[in-house]
Amino acid sequence: MRGIQDQLAHRAKQTPDQRYLSQPIEREWHTWTWAEAFDEARRMAAALERLGLEPGDRVGLISRNCAHWVLADMAIILAGLVSVPVYPTAKADTIRQILEHSGCRACFVGKIDQAAERLAGVPAGVTTIAMPYPDTGGDRSWDELIEQPAGDFQPRKRGEEDLATLLYTSGSTGTPKGAVHSFSNFAFVGRTLPTALGVEPGDRVFSYLPLSHCTERAYVEAASFYAETSLYFAESIDTFAEDLCHARPTLFGSVPRLWKRFQLGVLEKLPPEKLDRLLRIPLVSTLIKRKIKKRLGIDQVRWFASGSAPMAVSLLEWWDRVGVTIREGWGMTETFAYGTQIGLDIEPRFGTISRALPEAELKVSDEQELLIRCPCLMDGYYKADELTTESMTEDGFFRTGDRAFIENGWVTITGRVKELFKTAKGKYIAPVPIESLLARNSWIEMACVLGSGMTQPVALVQLADHAPDDRAQLTRQLESDLGRLNRDLEPHERLASLIVVSETWEVDNGLLTPTLKIKRDVIEAKYNDLVARAGDAGNQVHFED
Structure with a gap:
């Protein structure tokens, strides 16, 4: 079984002309064959060595998904370095905590919103390398570093049990923790998933869920090293729909919140x-x-x-x-x-x-x-x-x-x-199944059920954009749905009220994780007073404003 370093060279040799990466830049599509991608990654790996990085050193990756995210990761692998992906939506203090905790000496930076504000968290002494996209900046530029040929550079061999990547959790329950993964782990998911799922040569994948998260890293990137898949990327959120239609993927995954939005x-x-x-x-x-x-x-999926x-x-x-x-x-x-x-x-x-x-x-x-x-x-x-x-x-x-x-x-x-909570009646409630029932209403985009220490639980709900503006109509429908839902629940689970919140729950306001899961403890703390007021009002449906 080939390790991941050898597999990259094998793919470039066995399928040199296969299209591997497709990236739109200022609305023009740029593509890389496997031979071209491997050559560029080798040149960057050699450049990292010229910067003084040695096998085992840590290198950060902060960017939205793009072709150069994968090329940078390939270079890190070939140089025997350790990748440390960071969510591109992370705040400056989280970026600083991860890069300092992991001991990063360099960091690739790419497509990031509010880049100046976020990248202020990069610690002093960490060399930043800017990917070649508009409005990106760093100590060194990608194009400058790959100008020099790789020459006789060969992959710096690492043992299968050596550290390959530190994957930090999304921080839904506190400070992100760094999971230690070896080259063997990286290779195992890359080899095993395509066979288990029935991936076929020529399959196309549209990569848009964060590559900094383990799922996209395993199912999309690692699998692409071993299966003959082609990866496509979006240029921006605004061009997402157009770029997805261009890619016409044959394999497609998402998360519940986005499936709801679709x-x-x-x-x-x-x-x-x-x-x-x-x-x-x-x-x-x-x-x-x-x-x-x-x-x-x-x-075509x-x-x-x-x-x-x-x-x-x-x-x-x-x-x-x-x-x-x-x-x-x-x-x-x-x-x-x-x-x-x-x-x-x-x-x-x-x-x-x-x-x-x-x-x-x-x-x-x-x-x-x-x-x-x-x-x-x-x-x-x-x-x-x-x-x-x-x-x-x-x-x-x-x-x-x-x-x-x-x-x-x-x-x-x-x-x-840890999400189980006990009501004032001493009964335990699991919120997730109730939130799933609330999702039957197409007007409700997201829900969070709370009720620790209360007589009956309540649900905070965020409405979809197409929900009616008519407050009376909306109230009647939500009250009717609440009645039907409560008939399906045990007496101690029945919701006392639905509370419609006005603020959209997003990653940037700290109410969702980078993988679009609700931060239950943060939401509970934020709306504690609103929940108390709604309970005092006694209405089945209560609006924040």
């Missing part, structure tokens, strides 16, 4: 009642499904996926009705995103996160916590031995923090262990 985009053009009526007419139904997928740019957080069954069923069958998967930063998923040969079971991937062992503890052991499990948390010990069982399983049950191999997540 759905809302469809419903803005085809109201639910009209769409339902058209889908009941056989011939028209086929045409409508084809039109929806083509307009989104996903008409063979395999759809979702991850990051549990997806509402109602949303999965809605997409299935329009011809988009989504397979939910699960993994963690600590497992290099490896855990559960299924290929095209297995029908999904909505409401589950699929089945264990090859060589992944899963079980549930007496406390209903999901435990995992796999070949790509991290070697521990960087500089946190005590935390590493606490996260492992005596028989070598990682404590995931997810509550789950397993039935005939199918795994269902019911929430996070």
Whole structure:
């Protein structure tokens, strides 16, 4: 089995003319074959050595997804260095904490919003290398460094158990922790995932979920080193739809919040009642499904996926009705995103996160916590031995923090262990299943159920853009939906009220993680007074403003 360093050279030799990377820059598409990508990465690896970096040194990566993110990572691998990806949406203090904690000596910087503000967090003494995109800057420029040929540069060999990358968690429960992953772990996910999922030569992937996160790094980048896939990127958020249609991917994954937004985009053009009526007419139904997928740019996709957080069954069923069958998967930063998923040969079971991937062992503890052991499990948390010990069982399983049950191999997540809260009645409530039921309302984009110490829980909801402006109409519909939802819940779970918030929950305002999961503790603290006022008002539906 080839290690990841050897595999890069092998791909460049075996498929030199295959298109590998496609990147729009100022609306012109630039492409790299495997031979061209490998040559550019070798030149950058040689340049990193000229800057004084030695095998084992840490190098940061801060940028939105782009071709040069992958080229930079290839260069880091070939030079035997250690990559430290940082979310491009991270604040300056988080960037500083990660780069200092990991001991980075250099850092690639690329497509970043509010770059000056964020990059103020780069510590003094860390050499920044600017990727060749408009409005990027650094101590050295990409084009300047790769001008010189690689000459006789050869990959600086590292052992399979040597450190390859530090993957920092998204910080949903505090300061990001650095998961230690070896070259062996990196290679394992790259080799194993394409076979497990049924990836075929020539498959196209549109890379837009953060490459700094383990899932995109494993399923997209690492897999592309071993499978003959081509990667496409978006130039900006504004050009996302156009660039997706250009790529016309054959494999496509997203996260629940974006699947919801894609759905809302469809419903803005085809109201639910009209769409339902058209889908009941056989011939028209086929045409409508084809039109929806083509307009989104996903008409050639063979395999759809979702991850990051549990997806509402109602949303999965809605997409299935329009011809988009989504397979939910699960993994963690600590497992290099490896855990559960299924290929095209297995029908999904909505409401589950699929089945264990090859060589992944899963079980549930007496406390209903999901435990995992796999070949790509991290070697521990960087500089946190005590935390590493606490996260492992005596028989070598990682404590995931997810509550789950397993039935005939199918795994269902019911929430996070730490998300359970107890009401004033002494009853425990898991918020995630209730939030999934709220997602059946197409006017509700996101929800957060709270209620620790309260008589009954409540739900904070963020409305979709297409929700009606008529407050009376909106109130009547939400009250009706709340009544139906409560009939499906146990008495202690029933919601006392829905509280409509006015502020949009985003990464930049600290209410979502970079992977678009809600920061429950931050939201609870922010809206504590609003929840108390709503309870005093006694209304079933309460508006923040």
